[in-house]
Amino acid sequence: MNNLNNFSVSNRCSGKHSCLLLLVMPILIFTSCTNRTEPFTILEFTGADDVSNYSKSLFQMINISDTMNPTPVIGSRGDLFVSGEYLFLYDSPSSAQNRFLFKSIDNALYVDDKIYSIDIPNNDDMIPWFENMKERDFSALQFISFDTKIQESYLPYLTEVAKIKPDAGLVFSGDFEDMTGLFKIFKPRIIAGPILARTDYDQLSKLTNLKILMVSLSDSIITEPLPAIPELEQLFLTSIGEDVVLTNNYLLNNKQIKRVIIQRSGSFDFSILKPLDNLKELVVNVSDEIKNSDLINNHKKLEVLSVTGDSLVLDPSLIRLPFLRWMTFSSYVTQDEFSTFIDTHPDIEVIELISNETIRSLQPLSKLSKLIGLTLTDTVTDIESVKTLGNLKYLSLPGDFLDDPVNKAEIQKSLPGTRIVANEGFCLGSGWLLLIIPFVLIIRFLGRQKRHILQDGVKP
Numbered sequence: 001m002n003n004l005n006n007f008s009v010s011n012r013c014s015g016k017h018s019c020l021l022l023l024v025m026p027i028l029i030f031t032s033c034t035n036r037t038e039p040f041t042i043l044e045f046t047g048a049d050d051v052s053n054y055s056k057s058l059f060q061m062i063n064i065s066d067t068m069n070p071t072p073v074i075g076s077r078g079d080l081f082v083s084g085e086y087l088f089l090y091d092s093p094s095s096a097q098n099r100f101l102f103k104s105i106d107n108a109l110y111v112d113d114k115i116y117s118i119d120i121p122n123n124d125d126m127i128p129w130f131e132n133m134k135e136r137d138f139s140a141l142q143f144i145s146f147d148t149k150i151q152e153s154y155l156p157y158l159t160e161v162a163k164i165k166p167d168a169g170l171v172f173s174g175d176f177e178d179m180t181g182l183f184k185i186f187k188p189r190i191i192a193g194p195i196l197a198r199t200d201y202d203q204l205s206k207l208t209n210l211k212i213l214m215v216s217l218s219d220s221i222i223t224e225p226l227p228a229i230p231e232l233e234q235l236f237l238t239s240i241g242e243d244v245v246l247t248n249n250y251l252l253n254n255k256q257i258k259r260v261i262i263q264r265s266g267s268f269d270f271s272i273l274k275p276l277d278n279l280k281e282l283v284v285n286v287s288d289e290i291k292n293s294d295l296i297n298n299h300k301k302l303e304v305l306s307v308t309g310d311s312l313v314l315d316p317s318l319i320r321l322p323f324l325r326w327m328t329f330s331s332y333v334t335q336d337e338f339s340t341f342i343d344t345h346p347d348i349e350v351i352e353l354i355s356n357e358t359i360r361s362l363q364p365l366s367k368l369s370k371l372i373g374l375t376l377t378d379t380v381t382d383i384e385s386v387k388t389l390g391n392l393k394y395l396s397l398p399g400d401f402l403d404d405p406v407n408k409a410e411i412q413k414s415l416p417g418t419r420i421v422a423n424e425g426f427c428l429g430s431g432w433l434l435l436i437i438p439f440v441l442i443i444r445f446l447g448r449q450k451r452h453i454l455q456d457g458v459k460p
Contacts, residue, residue: 089190115136147174352377
């Protein structure tokens with residue numbers, strides 16, 4: 001009888017534990033899934049004179065090398081970087097891979113001595129290079145770049161390349177419809193640069209492998225939403241003119257998108273983002289105003305927020321985003337707005353201040369125990385407070401400020417464990433040239449400009 005009683009008690013205890021386990025396990029699973037984040041990493045680029053994290057900051061700043069050390073840039077997995085004429089996707093499966101060696105040889109970018117990107121010219125000059133392709137390793141190829149015309153003489157060679165890398169990204173500065181021939185060869189996971197029209201939607205919907213789409217828009221009034229692209233995670237809308245009207249249903253068919261980058265003149269209405277339940281990163285650069293800015297608080301999963309513009313007025317003190325980790329402040333943010341935002345977002349990890357002279361005290365940053373990255377462009381208003389931020393792992397300051405050896409020495413002494421890097425604002429002024437020149441032409445222009453500067457022996 002005692003044995004039976006013990007068995008009964010044991011069963012009751014086991015049942016309670018099982019019930020408790022059944023209750024706890026879903027909570028643990030839900031918590032682990034919802035709190036999963038990509039870590040911010042300091043990437044080091046050797047052989048790259050300048051690098052910009054386009055995904056996080058567009059072309060608002062360029063990190064420049066000191067020629068003695070690699071160029072450090074902060075970012076996270078999935079970010080697109082621009083260096084010279086080339087795109088680089090940080091897509092390493094391990095955060096341990098954060099150092100990259102760049103070499104540009106014969107219209108090709110080599111990363112860690114493997115072919116990473118190929119730039120196809122508008123002539124047959126690269127045909128001899130392709131004739132030796134059996135001796136080349138295309139296993140790491142990520143991008144193939146074209147100008148506005150695709151030379152048919154390259155198609156047989158590209159067909160062979162596609163057998164090795166069928167999902168290679170395509171970088172193209174012409175009309176989307178001019179890429180039709182390439183879609184018969186490649187099933188790209190990245191498309192960057194073309195001009196998209198409504199008539200291209202049927203072709204676009206067939207790209208079921210597409211994860212990143214970067215386009216400018218040709219139609220002035222766009223009433224139909226983008227077609228469903230089931231794998232699409234990142235959408236870049238660049239060079240959008242003031243006359244382009246996007247209706248609020250534009251993203252209705254792609255609710256799974258996690259990252260949106262938009263660059264346009266005129267105003268921008270946050271209502272267009274309403275369908276995006278999984279939005280984690282939003283980068284917007286506009287020349288005028290933000291409409292319905294209060295709707296940003298509906299996107300509770302946002303981790304990265306950068307809303308900037310030459311004349312933009314957006315009050316960050318009204319933002320309430322519990323998982324926000326990266327925040328960019330534009331020129332007109334006031335001291336009180338800045339301080340209030342810091343008080344309500346204690347878990348911020350990266351802060352950027354873009355050409356801001358109104359925030360005179362950076363002392364509120366000392367409250368951020370998780371702050372690892374800080375970028376100040378054009379103006380440094382309170383370097384003494386910056387020197388006290390002992391948790392910083394990454395600090396980017398204006399190049400002309402760091403050119404003073406006294407300034408640099410004092411910062412290095414105060415923050416011995418911090419990577420310090422010089423930055424420059426976009427060299428073409430306010431940056432609205434970006435709304436006139438397509439993305440691919442911009443990066444080509446910057447690369448060629450850099451080469452001319454180096455040839456002339458003039459410091460950028």
